[in-house]
Amino acid sequence: MSLVSETAELAAPLPGACAEPSMAGAGDYLALMKPRVMSLVVFTALAGLAVAPGHMHPVLAFFALTCIAVGAGAAGALNMWYDADIDAVMSRTADRPVPAGRVKPGEALAFGLVLAGFSIVFLGLMINLLAAGLLAFTIFFYAVVYTMWLKRWTPQNIVIGGAAGAFPPMIGWAAATGGIGLESILLFLVIFFWTPPHFWALSLYRTDDYFRANVPMLPVVAGSAETRRQILLYSLVLAPVGATPWLLGYAGLAYGAFAVLGGALMVALALQLYLASEKTAEPSAKRLFAVSIVYLFVLFAALLAERALGLQQFGIPFGRVFA
Amino acid sequence: MSLVMDQEHTEPGIVLTAAQKRQRRSRSIAIALALFVFVALIFAVTLVKGPGVLVRPL
Numbered sequence: 001m002s003l004v005s006e007t008a009e010l011a012a013p014l015p016g017a018c019a020e021p022s023m024a025g026a027g028d029y030l031a032l033m034k035p036r037v038m039s040l041v042v043f044t045a046l047a048g049l050a051v052a053p054g055h056m057h058p059v060l061a062f063f064a065l066t067c068i069a070v071g072a073g074a075a076g077a078l079n080m081w082y083d084a085d086i087d088a089v090m091s092r093t094a095d096r097p098v099p100a101g102r103v104k105p106g107e108a109l110a111f112g113l114v115l116a117g118f119s120i121v122f123l124g125l126m127i128n129l130l131a132a133g134l135l136a137f138t139i140f141f142y143a144v145v146y147t148m149w150l151k152r153w154t155p156q157n158i159v160i161g162g163a164a165g166a167f168p169p170m171i172g173w174a175a176a177t178g179g180i181g182l183e184s185i186l187l188f189l190v191i192f193f194w195t196p197p198h199f200w201a202l203s204l205y206r207t208d209d210y211f212r213a214n215v216p217m218l219p220v221v222a223g224s225a226e227t228r229r230q231i232l233l234y235s236l237v238l239a240p241v242g243a244t245p246w247l248l249g250y251a252g253l254a255y256g257a258f259a260v261l262g263g264a265l266m267v268a269l270a271l272q273l274y275l276a277s278e279k280t281a282e283p284s285a286k287r288l289f290a291v292s293i294v295y296l297f298v299l300f301a302a303l304l305a306e307r308a309l310g311l312q313q314f315g316i317p318f319g320r321v322f323a
Numbered sequence: 324m325s326l327v328m329d330q331e332h333t334e335p336g337i338v339l340t341a342a343q344k345r346q347r348r349s350r351s352i353a354i355a356l357a358l359f360v361f362v363a364l365i366f367a368v369t370l371v372k373g374p375g376v377l378v379r380p381l
Contacts, residue, residue: 021339025346026353059371063364126368 024107028097032080032108033073033115040296041072041168044191047300048169048184050307051250052176064127064175068168071119071135075164077112078143081105083151090209112143123175131175138167152214155221162195163188169300183250190245190299193238197231197270198292204228204273204285224281228274231288235270239263242299252311255302262295 045068049061056064080087080098088099097103103111116139124132146161154160166188173184203210203217204227210217219227242263246256269291273284305311339347 021337021343021347022350023343023346024350026349029350029353057371059367063368066364122365126365126372 022104022107023101024097024103028102029111031097032077032103032111034076034079035073037076037165038069038072041165042069043297044187044300045168045172045175047303048172048187049176050172051183051187051303052173052181054177056176060127061176064123064131064172067119067123067127068135068171068175070115071123071139072168074112074115074119075139075142077108077115078139079147081108081112082143082147084108086152086213086215089213090206092206092209116143127175128178130178130180131171134167134171134174138164138171141167153216155216155218157216158199159196162192162199165195166191182248183245186241186245186248186250189241190238191296193234193241194292194296196234197238197266198289198296200227200231200234201273201285201289201292205282224278228270228276228281232267232270232274235266239267242295245303251303252306254306254311255299258298258302262298265291266295 042065045065049056049064080096083093084096084098084105087093087096093099098105098108116136120132120136120139123135142161142164146157146164150157150161169187169191170180170184173179173181173187200218203219204224207217207219207224211220218230239260240263243256243259245251246253246259251259266288269284269288273281273288276284
């Protein structure tokens with residue numbers, strides 16, 4: 001057999017190697033990045049960046065936020081790659097690009113890894129290594145600790161995993177200052193304690209989905225009554241924690257007012273949900289879920305507005321406890 | 324030129340449907356836009372940071 005004919009044989013396509021052309025559009029890749037989650041991440045990171053002491057050049061701030069947004073998108077893509085089997089059996093997620101077959105799992109994985117690499121490397125090169133390290137840890141925590149481990153293993157999945165969603169203000173702060181301040185830790189805690197009431201309220205009226213997907217969410221494992229009790233307990237913790245940036249003098253009166261009123265509303269709705277019968281629990285859970293989104297948005301918007309208008313000096317008389 | 328390369332391809336290969344072509348075009352445009360934004364961002368940051376663009380705090 002001549003060399004030429006051998007080469008020709010080698011060059012022939014293997015059976016099944018010729019992949020079906022991709023039907024994924026740009027919108028599918030955008031969907032992989034979970035744009036709604038990404039917008040919340042950018043918003044809270046912006047708040048962390050804006051309230052940080054000192055001045056950051058707007059171009060650098062925009063660059064840092066872009067890196068954080070892309071990093072969040074990477075975590076979302078890696079989550080969708082790994083969770084495709086779960087997403088396929090849940091009505092809320094069945095039409096996501098991977099379970100719907102528009103994006104192949106390998107494409108989603110490669111997309112997530114490339115975005116993660118770019119966002120971390122360029123945040124580190126252009127801003128600082130601490131912010132890049134925190135972003136890397138956040139992506140790892142969400143994609144590996146939460147998605148691959150906690151989510152399928154324990155009903156405390158969203159409690160511990162909620163830390164991933166709580167890091168962005170800390171990353172924003174680190175990008176602006178190169179350090180980690182107490183205020184950024186307080187903002188972390190606000191989101192951390194906000195996550196359980198928010199997601200458990202959602203899971204209360206999506207219990208069938210989680211049951212079908214074999215995900216041990218609290219309502220599936222411990223039932224509706226225990227979930228509603230836990231929601232109330234976490235809301236009772238959230239209300240004062242939400243007010244701590246004001247109580248410790250890091251935020252102004254507007255933030256304080258929204259935190260106190262919003263916290264009270266969250267507790268009231270959680271109490272209403274706790275006392276609701278099985279039949280009336282679903283509308284109460286939906287109401288709490290919707291209000292929890294508004295609550296977090298208003299708190300961080302108040303921080304940003306106070307910073308923009310210079311109203312932080314109208315803080316609590318306790319003064320700034322830790323300078 | 325080798326004998327293999329001289330041979331004409333008689334196989335039709337993959338023929339994209341109109342929908343697949345549309346999706347490929349949307350992906351191509353998105354990649355182009357992303358590259359443009361990436362280069363513009365790096366350029367802007369380089370201008371802001373000046374010669375010490377890679378000098379950064381911890």
